[in-house]
Amino acid sequence: MQRRHEYLGPDPRVAGYHLDVDVEVHIKWWNGLLQDQGMDRQKWRFEVKVDDEGNWLEMND
Numbered sequence: 001m002q003r004r005h006e007y008l009g010p011d012p013r014v015a016g017y018h019l020d021v022d023v024e025v026h027i028k029w030w031n032g033l034l035q036d037q038g039m040d041r042q043k044w045r046f047e048v049k050v051d052d053e054g055n056w057l058e059m060n061d
Contacts, residue, residue: 011033
C-alpha cells in the first residue's frame with residue numbers, strides 16, 4: 001500500500017469519508033483556521049438545502 005505524507009494545515013478535521021468500488025477510503029478534510037477543504041487532490045464544496053417537508057438535504061459536488 002502506498003502511503004502519502006501531506007501537510008494538512010494548522011487545524012485539520014475529518015468532515016466525512018466514503019469508500020469507492022476498490023474499497024479505498026477517501027477522506028474529506030476541513031481546515032477551520034484556513035477555511036479550506038480538500039479530498040485527495042481535489043477541493044470539495046458542501047452545501048445544504050431544505051426540502052418541501054422542512055428536512056435539510058446535503059448537496060455534494
